[in-house]
Amino acid sequence: MTTVDAVRPNDPSLRKDYSWMVDTVGNHFRVHTRAYVDDEVFREEVARIFERSWTFVAHVSEIPNIGDYRTSYIGAQPVIVVRNREGGISVLINRCVHRGAALCREMNGNARAFVCPYHGWSYDTSGKLIGITDRTVAGGYAEDFDAPEGLYKVPHVDVYRGLVFANLDPQAGSLDAFLGRAKDLIDLKLDMSPVGEIRLKSKPYVVRYKGNWKFSTENIVDQYHFMYVHNPFAKLQAKFGDSTGDFGVHKGGSNAEMRTIRYRGATYGCQQGHGLLFQPEGDPANLYKGYFADLFRELSTRFDEEKLCQIGGKGAGSIFPNLGFIHHQIRTWRPLGPELTEVVVYPYELVGVDDELNAGMLRSQERFYGPAGYGMPDDVDIFSQNTEGLRGSAVEWLILERGLDSDVVAENGDMQGLSASEVCQRGFWRKWAEAMQGDGR
C-alpha cells in the first residue's frame, strides 16, 4: 500500500482510482463529468491534491514585521501564516491543540502570542505552547501530563521571490522543483519592477460562484474563451479604448486586432500540472510608447530585448492547483464544495515604479475583475452555466483536444502548444489523474 494521506494517517481505506476520469486513449483527451460535480471526487481532491501540494498562503509584504500574521487555507485546513520571533515564517494550523477552538478570528493582524479564547492556552509566534492556565489547581493536569509541544506546524514552508508556499506532505519535494517552468512566468511578472519586487497593498476582490474550482484553474489560461465570453468587453474597448482606465492592457482597437494579439506566443502544460501562457510583445518599439515607456527605458539597462518583450507582453499562469497570475494580480481559488468556489484576486503593486503606474493598473483591474466589472463576472456566470449544463450527465465527457496534434515536447519534458491550444488544461489534468490514481496501480 502506498502513502495514505498523512493528514488522516489512521484511515484504513485503500485509495480508490479516479484516473480513468481523464481519457487519453488515442486521439482523445476527455474529462468525465463526475470529475467536476461528484462529492466523493471532491473530498478526495482536497485530501490528495490540496493537502499534498505546495500551496500559496501569503506574500511576504503582508507580514513584514515580527508578529504579523494573516490567516489562509491549505485545502480545507485553516492556517495562520506568521512572521515568528526569529524573523522566519511559520505556518500553523489555526486550532488550539487542547479542545480545538480557532485562535485567530481576524484575517490579519499582529500578535505577541496566540491565546485560545476557550481555556486560555497560549502559544508563541512559532507555535510553541507557552502557557497552560490553571495547570495545578484542583482537578488540573497531573505531573506526568503529556503536554503537546504546540500548534501543528505545517512541515514545509518555502518562499520564492516573496511568494510564501506551504506543503502539508511530510515527504514533499522542493518548492523549486515543484514550480519548474512556472518560475519563468513569476520572474517576468516581478521583473517589471525595477527592484524585482511586488507588494500586496490593496484590499482583494472576493467572489464566490456556484461551480467547481477546476473551472478557475482551466479558465485563467484559456485563450479560446476570451473572444467569446469577453466579446462585450472587446466592444467596450473598441468604443472607449484607454479613456476609461484600461491603461494599455488590452491592446487592439478592434475585435480583429485583439484576436491577432491574443493568438500569439506559446503555451505550456507542465509536468507539475501548471498551465502557462506567454505572449511576448511583437514589436520592441512598442515598449517605449505609452504609460510604461520610462519604466522600460529603465529596465532596458538590465535586460536584453527578448526578455523585455516577454515582460512587456502578456503572460498568465495557472499554478497547480489553485494559484493564478494574470494582469497585475495574484489570484487564488479555494474549493468549498464540488459546486462552490471562492476566488480571491489580489491586485499587486510593482515596487519602485511611479505611483501613477500602480494606480493606473488598479483602475484597469477594477474595470475588468471586480464583481461589477466587465470581465470576470461573465466568467463566473459561465461557471454557473457549466454547473447547470453538467447536470446533463447523460453526456459523459468534456472535450479538451484543441491543439492536441500540434503540441510538442519541450526540452525539459513539459508539453508546449500553439497559442490557442488547450495544452495548459491538459497539463493540469495529467497531473490531476496522477494524483487521483488508486492504490492498485
Next chain:
Amino acid sequence: MKVGEKQISVSVTDEAAQFLYLEAKLLDDAKILEWHALFMDECHYWIPIDEDLPPTECAAIVNDNALGLEERVYHLLSTTFAAQLPKSRTLHFVTNVMVDKEASTDERIVVHSYQLIIELRTGDYRQIGLGDQRSIATSMTHELARTADGLRIARKIIRLIDREMPQSNLTFLL
C-alpha cells in the same frame, strides 16, 4: 434640536427623499437612460471596498467618473454579456434618509440613506444561478447639486455591508 445648531428644514429632507425615491423607481423600472440623466456632467460613482484607503492604493468595486459611468450605461444597454443574460430585476427600499447638515449648503444637499436592494436574475428559475432572491444591504451617500433642471447627482457612494467579503454578480448595480 439645540439652539444655534444648523437647521435643516423638513422640506429639504423631504425634497432629498423624494429624489432618492425617484432614482430608485427609475432603476427598478429599468429606465437606465433616464437614471443616467440624473447625473451632472462631472460626477463620481463609487462603491469602495475600503473608503479609508486612497484610491491610488486600493481597488474599488466601482470607481466611475463621468466617462466611466457612460461606459457602464453603454455596457448595460448596448452589449449582451453573460452576467446579465438574463437580466436582473431589482427593488430598492429607501429608508433612514438624513440630510447631512454640516456638509450641505444652499447649492448642494448631501444626503445619507440606507437602501436595501432586493435582486434576482430572471429567466429559467430552475437553473443554477438564476431566480435566487438576494438582499444587498447598503448605506449610501448622495451629493445632490441644485441646477436649473432641478437636483442632479454629483456624487453617489454605495457602501455594501459586506464590501470586503465574498460578492456575487453586481454588474446590474447602479
